[in-house]
Amino acid sequence: MPNAHKLAVVEQTAARMKAADAIYFAEFKGLSAPDATTLRATLRSSNVDLFVAKKTLIRLAAKEAGLADIGEFLTGQMAMAFAQGEPSIPAKILSEFSKTHEGVPSITGIILNGKALPGSAAAQLASLPSKGVLLGQFAATLIQPITRLAGTLNGAMLKLAQTLNSLQDKKTS
Numbered sequence: 001m002p003n004a005h006k007l008a009v010v011e012q013t014a015a016r017m018k019a020a021d022a023i024y025f026a027e028f029k030g031l032s033a034p035d036a037t038t039l040r041a042t043l044r045s046s047n048v049d050l051f052v053a054k055k056t057l058i059r060l061a062a063k064e065a066g067l068a069d070i071g072e073f074l075t076g077q078m079a080m081a082f083a084q085g086e087p088s089i090p091a092k093i094l095s096e097f098s099k100t101h102e103g104v105p106s107i108t109g110i111i112l113n114g115k116a117l118p119g120s121a122a123a124q125l126a127s128l129p130s131k132g133v134l135l136g137q138f139a140a141t142l143i144q145p146i147t148r149l150a151g152t153l154n155g156a157m158l159k160l161a162q163t164l165n166s167l168q169d170k171k172t173s
Contacts, residue, residue, distance in 0.1 A: 009057050010061045013058065018066075022112045027106050042097070051082065058070070081094065106119065
Protein backbone atom coordinates (compact mmCIF):
# COMPACT_ATOMS: atom_id res chain seq x y z
CA MET A 1 0.00 0.00 0.00
CA PRO A 2 1.52 3.35 -1.02
CA ASN A 3 2.21 5.85 1.71
CA ALA A 4 1.30 9.54 1.63
CA HIS A 5 4.88 10.68 1.01
CA LYS A 6 5.28 8.52 -2.09
CA LEU A 7 1.90 9.65 -3.44
CA ALA A 8 2.94 13.27 -2.94
CA VAL A 9 6.24 12.64 -4.77
CA VAL A 10 4.35 11.09 -7.70
CA GLU A 11 1.91 14.02 -7.85
CA GLN A 12 4.69 16.64 -7.64
CA THR A 13 6.78 14.86 -10.24
CA ALA A 14 3.81 14.53 -12.60
CA ALA A 15 3.08 18.25 -12.20
CA ARG A 16 6.73 19.07 -12.98
CA MET A 17 6.63 16.81 -16.02
CA LYS A 18 3.50 18.50 -17.36
CA ALA A 19 4.93 21.99 -16.83
CA ALA A 20 8.39 21.30 -18.30
CA ASP A 21 9.33 22.15 -21.87
CA ALA A 22 11.89 19.33 -21.82
CA ILE A 23 12.79 16.55 -19.39
CA TYR A 24 16.25 15.01 -19.36
CA PHE A 25 16.80 11.63 -17.72
CA ALA A 26 20.34 11.09 -16.51
CA GLU A 27 22.15 8.33 -14.68
CA PHE A 28 24.36 9.85 -12.01
CA LYS A 29 25.95 6.79 -10.39
CA GLY A 30 29.51 7.61 -9.34
CA LEU A 31 28.94 11.34 -8.89
CA SER A 32 30.21 12.60 -5.53
CA ALA A 33 27.97 14.69 -3.27
CA PRO A 34 30.00 17.92 -3.76
CA ASP A 35 29.94 17.43 -7.55
CA ALA A 36 26.19 16.77 -7.44
CA THR A 37 25.72 19.99 -5.46
CA THR A 38 27.79 21.90 -8.02
CA LEU A 39 25.78 20.42 -10.89
CA ARG A 40 22.50 21.22 -9.15
CA ALA A 41 23.60 24.85 -8.56
CA THR A 42 24.73 25.25 -12.18
CA LEU A 43 21.43 23.92 -13.46
CA ARG A 44 19.40 26.03 -11.01
CA SER A 45 21.19 29.21 -12.15
CA SER A 46 19.90 28.43 -15.67
CA ASN A 47 16.28 27.86 -14.54
CA VAL A 48 16.59 24.07 -14.66
CA ASP A 49 15.50 21.85 -11.74
CA LEU A 50 17.35 18.64 -10.99
CA PHE A 51 15.22 16.08 -9.20
CA VAL A 52 16.09 12.60 -7.93
CA ALA A 53 13.44 9.95 -7.27
CA LYS A 54 13.01 6.20 -7.35
CA LYS A 55 12.47 4.71 -10.80
CA THR A 56 9.09 3.24 -9.84
CA LEU A 57 7.83 6.65 -8.72
CA ILE A 58 9.18 8.24 -11.92
CA ARG A 59 7.33 5.65 -14.03
CA LEU A 60 4.07 6.29 -12.13
CA ALA A 61 4.47 10.06 -12.49
CA ALA A 62 5.14 9.76 -16.23
CA LYS A 63 2.03 7.62 -16.62
CA GLU A 64 0.00 10.16 -14.64
CA ALA A 65 1.42 13.00 -16.77
CA GLY A 66 0.46 11.16 -19.95
CA LEU A 67 4.02 10.89 -21.27
CA ALA A 68 5.43 8.26 -23.58
CA ASP A 69 6.80 5.03 -22.14
CA ILE A 70 10.07 6.01 -20.48
CA GLY A 71 11.04 2.59 -19.13
CA GLU A 72 14.07 2.39 -21.42
CA PHE A 73 15.44 5.66 -20.00
CA LEU A 74 15.39 4.46 -16.41
CA THR A 75 18.68 2.68 -15.74
CA GLY A 76 20.74 2.90 -12.57
CA GLN A 77 20.47 5.85 -10.19
CA MET A 78 18.26 8.37 -11.96
CA ALA A 79 17.95 12.12 -11.91
CA MET A 80 15.62 14.25 -14.00
CA ALA A 81 16.36 17.76 -15.23
CA PHE A 82 13.25 19.82 -15.94
CA ALA A 83 13.81 22.65 -18.44
CA GLN A 84 11.63 25.73 -18.46
CA GLY A 85 11.92 28.07 -21.43
CA GLU A 86 14.83 26.86 -23.50
CA PRO A 87 15.00 23.08 -23.90
CA SER A 88 18.65 22.92 -25.03
CA ILE A 89 20.17 24.41 -21.85
CA PRO A 90 20.17 21.17 -19.81
CA ALA A 91 21.81 19.33 -22.71
CA LYS A 92 24.62 21.89 -22.80
CA ILE A 93 25.16 21.91 -19.04
CA LEU A 94 24.95 18.13 -18.56
CA SER A 95 27.21 17.46 -21.56
CA GLU A 96 29.87 19.94 -20.38
CA PHE A 97 29.69 18.61 -16.83
CA SER A 98 30.05 14.99 -17.93
CA LYS A 99 33.17 15.87 -19.97
CA THR A 100 34.96 16.99 -16.82
CA HIS A 101 33.57 14.21 -14.57
CA GLU A 102 34.37 10.99 -16.43
CA GLY A 103 31.07 10.77 -18.30
CA VAL A 104 28.86 11.24 -15.26
CA PRO A 105 25.99 12.07 -15.48
CA SER A 106 25.09 10.26 -18.68
CA ILE A 107 21.88 11.27 -20.39
CA THR A 108 19.74 8.20 -21.01
CA GLY A 109 16.75 9.88 -22.63
CA ILE A 110 14.86 13.10 -23.29
CA ILE A 111 11.21 14.05 -23.46
CA LEU A 112 10.91 17.07 -25.75
CA ASN A 113 7.47 18.44 -26.59
CA GLY A 114 5.92 15.18 -25.41
CA LYS A 115 8.10 13.02 -27.66
CA ALA A 116 10.71 10.58 -26.40
CA LEU A 117 14.22 10.96 -27.78
CA PRO A 118 17.26 8.79 -27.09
CA GLY A 119 20.06 10.13 -24.90
CA SER A 120 22.28 10.43 -27.97
CA ALA A 121 20.09 13.32 -29.17
CA ALA A 122 21.48 15.42 -26.31
CA ALA A 123 24.69 16.04 -28.25
CA GLN A 124 22.70 17.50 -31.13
CA LEU A 125 20.61 19.65 -28.78
CA ALA A 126 23.75 20.84 -26.98
CA SER A 127 25.24 22.02 -30.27
CA LEU A 128 22.24 24.20 -31.10
CA PRO A 129 22.62 27.94 -30.57
CA SER A 130 20.45 29.51 -27.90
CA LYS A 131 17.00 30.87 -28.67
CA GLY A 132 18.28 34.46 -28.47
CA VAL A 133 21.05 33.77 -31.00
CA LEU A 134 18.61 32.07 -33.37
CA LEU A 135 16.20 35.01 -33.14
CA GLY A 136 19.08 37.41 -33.85
CA GLN A 137 20.12 35.39 -36.91
CA PHE A 138 16.52 35.33 -38.11
CA ALA A 139 16.17 39.10 -37.69
CA ALA A 140 19.43 39.67 -39.57
CA THR A 141 18.15 37.46 -42.39
CA LEU A 142 14.94 39.49 -42.59
CA ILE A 143 16.76 42.84 -42.55
CA GLN A 144 19.42 41.92 -45.13
CA PRO A 145 17.24 42.41 -48.28
CA ILE A 146 15.96 45.76 -47.00
CA THR A 147 19.51 46.92 -46.27
CA ARG A 148 20.63 45.90 -49.76
CA LEU A 149 17.69 47.74 -51.34
CA ALA A 150 18.47 50.88 -49.34
CA GLY A 151 22.13 50.68 -50.43
CA THR A 152 21.15 50.23 -54.07
CA LEU A 153 18.72 53.16 -54.00
CA ASN A 154 21.25 55.31 -52.18
CA GLY A 155 23.89 54.46 -54.81
CA ALA A 156 21.51 55.33 -57.66
CA MET A 157 20.65 58.66 -56.05
CA LEU A 158 24.34 59.40 -55.50
CA LYS A 159 25.09 58.71 -59.19
CA LEU A 160 22.20 60.99 -60.22
CA ALA A 161 23.49 63.78 -57.97
CA GLN A 162 27.02 63.39 -59.38
CA THR A 163 25.71 63.46 -62.95
CA LEU A 164 23.69 66.61 -62.25
CA ASN A 165 26.74 68.26 -60.64
CA SER A 166 28.94 67.41 -63.63
CA LEU A 167 26.30 68.80 -66.05
CA GLN A 168 26.11 71.98 -64.01
CA ASP A 169 29.93 72.26 -64.04
CA LYS A 170 29.95 71.84 -67.86
CA LYS A 171 27.31 74.53 -68.32
CA THR A 172 29.13 76.99 -66.08
CA SER A 173 32.48 76.46 -67.79
